[in-house]
Amino acid sequence: MIGEYLENLVNLVDAYYLQIFVNIGIAIIMALGLNLVTGVTGQLSLGHAAFMSIGAFTGAILTIKLGMPFSLNLICSGLMAALCGVVIGFPILRLSGDYLAIATLGFAEILKVILLNLDITNRALGLSVPLPHTPIPLPIYVWLTVLLVLAAMVLIQNSRFGRALRAIREDEIAAETMGVNTTLYKIQAFAIGAFTAGLGGCLYAHFIAYINPSDFGFSKSVDILNMVVLGGLGSIPGSVLGATLLTTAPEFLRFMERYRMMVYGALLVFLMIFRPNGLLGGVSIRKLVCKALGIKPGPRKPWHRISTRKAGG
Amino acid sequence: MIKRISVLILIIFMVSMSVYGAAGTVKIGFMGALTGDVAMFGIPTLEGMKMAVEDVNKAGGVNGQKMVIVEADNRGDKPEAANIAQKFISRDRVAAIVGDPTTGITKVVAPICERNKVVLLSAGAVGTGVVELGQYIFRNTLLDSVAIPPLVDYFVNDVGYKKFAVVTSDNNDFSVSLTQIFKNALKGKKAQIVADEKIKDGDKDFSAQITNIKAKKPDIIFFSGYYTEGALLMKEARKQGLNVNMFGGDGLYSPTLISLGGKAVEGSMVYVGFFPENPSPETAKFIQAFKAKHNGKLPGLFETQGYDAIMMLAEAMKRAKSNDPKKFRDELAKIKDFKGVSGTITIQPNREPIKSPVYLLEIKDGAYKLKTKVDVKMKK
Numbered sequence: 001m002i003g004e005y006l007e008n009l010v011n012l013v014d015a016y017y018l019q020i021f022v023n024i025g026i027a028i029i030m031a032l033g034l035n036l037v038t039g040v041t042g043q044l045s046l047g048h049a050a051f052m053s054i055g056a057f058t059g060a061i062l063t064i065k066l067g068m069p070f071s072l073n074l075i076c077s078g079l080m081a082a083l084c085g086v087v088i089g090f091p092i093l094r095l096s097g098d099y100l101a102i103a104t105l106g107f108a109e110i111l112k113v114i115l116l117n118l119d120i121t122n123r124a125l126g127l128s129v130p131l132p133h134t135p136i137p138l139p140i141y142v143w144l145t146v147l148l149v150l151a152a153m154v155l156i157q158n159s160r161f162g163r164a165l166r167a168i169r170e171d172e173i174a175a176e177t178m179g180v181n182t183t184l185y186k187i188q189a190f191a192i193g194a195f196t197a198g199l200g201g202c203l204y205a206h207f208i209a210y211i212n213p214s215d216f217g218f219s220k221s222v223d224i225l226n227m228v229v230l231g232g233l234g235s236i237p238g239s240v241l242g243a244t245l246l247t248t249a250p251e252f253l254r255f256m257e258r259y260r261m262m263v264y265g266a267l268l269v270f271l272m273i274f275r276p277n278g279l280l281g282g283v284s285i286r287k288l289v290c291k292a293l294g295i296k297p298g299p300r301k302p303w304h305r306i307s308t309r310k311a312g313g
Numbered sequence: 314m315i316k317r318i319s320v321l322i323l324i325i326f327m328v329s330m331s332v333y334g335a336a337g338t339v340k341i342g343f344m345g346a347l348t349g350d351v352a353m354f355g356i357p358t359l360e361g362m363k364m365a366v367e368d369v370n371k372a373g374g375v376n377g378q379k380m381v382i383v384e385a386d387n388r389g390d391k392p393e394a395a396n397i398a399q400k401f402i403s404r405d406r407v408a409a410i411v412g413d414p415t416t417g418i419t420k421v422v423a424p425i426c427e428r429n430k431v432v433l434l435s436a437g438a439v440g441t442g443v444v445e446l447g448q449y450i451f452r453n454t455l456l457d458s459v460a461i462p463p464l465v466d467y468f469v470n471d472v473g474y475k476k477f478a479v480v481t482s483d484n485n486d487f488s489v490s491l492t493q494i495f496k497n498a499l500k501g502k503k504a505q506i507v508a509d510e511k512i513k514d515g516d517k518d519f520s521a522q523i524t525n526i527k528a529k530k531p532d533i534i535f536f537s538g539y540y541t542e543g544a545l546l547m548k549e550a551r552k553q554g555l556n557v558n559m560f561g562g563d564g565l566y567s568p569t570l571i572s573l574g575g576k577a578v579e580g581s582m583v584y585v586g587f588f589p590e591n592p593s594p595e596t597a598k599f600i601q602a603f604k605a606k607h608n609g610k611l612p613g614l615f616e617t618q619g620y621d622a623i624m625m626l627a628e629a630m631k632r633a634k635s636n637d638p639k640k641f642r643d644e645l646a647k648i649k650d651f652k653g654v655s656g657t658i659t660i661q662p663n664r665e666p667i668k669s670p671v672y673l674l675e676i677k678d679g680a681y682k683l684k685t686k687v688d689v690k691m692k693k
Binding site: 247 | 348385393399404417429441446484485486488490
């Protein structure tokens with residue numbers, strides 16, 4: 001009953017717009033996850049798409065082989081990706097900067113080769129994914145996940161944990177001196193980032209209905225990194241904006257036909273020249289809103305303090 | 314009140330009429346890449362389609378409507394292809410989509426077309442598991458599963474080869490699937506696979522694989538990958554003094570195979586679905602028209618497949634006397650012995666096409682020469 005009602009609700013939206021909305025939603029989930037790792041914690045990862053592929057293949061296989069209910073499937077995909085994030089995080093998060101970037105890149109390539117050679121992933125032929133087992137339409141699932149991930153990211157960034165992550169980004173040695181267990185925190189951030197990528201991957205697989213290990217290559221990782229950097233490293237509204245812009249730009253620019261991607265590239269270059277910190281890098285949305293309303297930005301709202309105390313134990 | 318309702322019904326009727334044929338046109342969507350890595354498949358397909366639409370409209374269109382192509386570039390990107398398919402269906406109200414020339418994107422677009430009951434006719438997808446995706450999904454390509462069995466018959470029975478060496482590029486979906494088909498076709502024949510080697514796309518050194526193959530003394534090497542690796546593989550074979558030839562699918566069909574392989578690929582064989590030498594009357598006419606329009610350029614496989622795709626759709630629409638995909642879909646499924654410019658096409662009950670003939674080419678004096686035409690017989 002509810003499923004039917006929601007289905008009708010979704011069908012009210014123009015199918016073409018709906019398609020783009022869902023693509024935006026998945027991009028936002030991916031960007032927010034990477035933003036926590038690269039933007040907030042400052043660990044440059046070039047292998048985010050690899051976690052997406054883990055989520056995508058886990059989700060697809062669970063639906064195909066077990067016919068698992070989709071919500072459970074989604075969580076399993078996220079957990080699987082997070083598990084891989086922890087396992088891979090232990091050795092490679094001891095590295096930093098360029099070395100870490102290369103190591104994550106290497107991990108992504110290794111994973112791609114593994115997926116290309118497993119029977120369960122149908123090798124290089126890829127998997128056609130059937131419809132998910134759920135009465136709720138997929139677009140609603142995607143946007144519910146977006147909201148949940150968004151809320152989680154806001155809570156994390158404003159918690160003691162989030163501040164510790166930022167301390168690591170600013171100065172790892174100083175953070176360690178202040179008693180922050182940097183390796184542990186980095187691995188936790190990495191695992192959360194991987195978890196969201198797993199969610200995004202699972203949603204992507206069921207939405208696009210056909211996945212192939214080659215879809216989650218280096219260029220996909222760079223696409224996601226682009227969204228985070230363009231929006232502004234460490235900024236949640238920035239990641240949302242970056243993901244939205246970079247997903248819709250190719251559609252907006254469609255009228256230019258074959259010159260489209262050239263213009264797209266030029267836009268990126270100009271943006272980086274004129275806003276090197278990203279569109280919303282270093283911009284506080286709260287202050288902007290207060291300014292627009294003509295109120296002085298007061299002290300932070302009480303729930304921040306509550307969450308701080310809780311996280312601090 | 315009754316008047317108001319009847320006006321309302323009239324409006325609804327007019328709106329629904331305009332859905333499939335606004336201003337007397339029937340729209341066909343072109344799905345493919347015009348830029349990016351796979352544009353070399355998309356651009357020629359579109360060229361062929363445009364020629365076909367001209368011919369259809371010159372002959373008066375279909376069911377009194379002119380045919381129009383709606384084009385959009387998908388860059389070979391899957392999410393973007395899904396966006397475009399949705400745009401074609403809900404905005405442009407296309408009656409059918411032709412494309413994508415690659416298997417992967419066809420598999421992304423197919424569920425969307427099936428859901429909206431719009432015909433998808435792929436002019437290029439050769440991988441497995443495409444038409445299984447729905448009742449509205451078709452293709453008009455030469456399938457390896459159709460071409461390989463008669464070719465294996467030819468090699469085993471007519472030429473008398475007994476020992477085959479197989480080389481697969483295991484990070485290439487086309488190669489993995491082709492090897493599977495080849496091995497299945499060889500089952501039950503009086504021949505065996507003596508060596509089964511694996512390489513990767515992008516590899517440069519094949520000495521280990523060739524050493525293994527040489528020890529097994531095969532009659533011929535079957536290589537299912539692409540031309541760059543094919544050329545390097547044969548160079549290594551000649552270097553080690555292994556004097557057998559290579560045979561493979563249209564992944565090897567490129568001038569680069571010859572320019573890169575040189576003397577080493579002399580005698581190598583490839584099979585293709587289209588070759589301009591020794592054409593049928595239909596094909597000869599198309600080649601002439603194409604050359605006249607494109608300053609003497611010869612058409613290739615994708616131009617002919619794009620052309621045939623439009624012609625098949627037009628034929629189905631005429632037979633169904635309707636441009637509504639729900640109606641002409643049934644006629645498209647019944648197409649038999651259709652004399653296309655890329656060969657004779659029959660759609661089987663499972664919607665997989667059978668195409669005949671298969672052209673086996675041999676490299677002689679640095680050029681592809683027609684070795685033989687192998688006819689494909691319809692399975693009873």
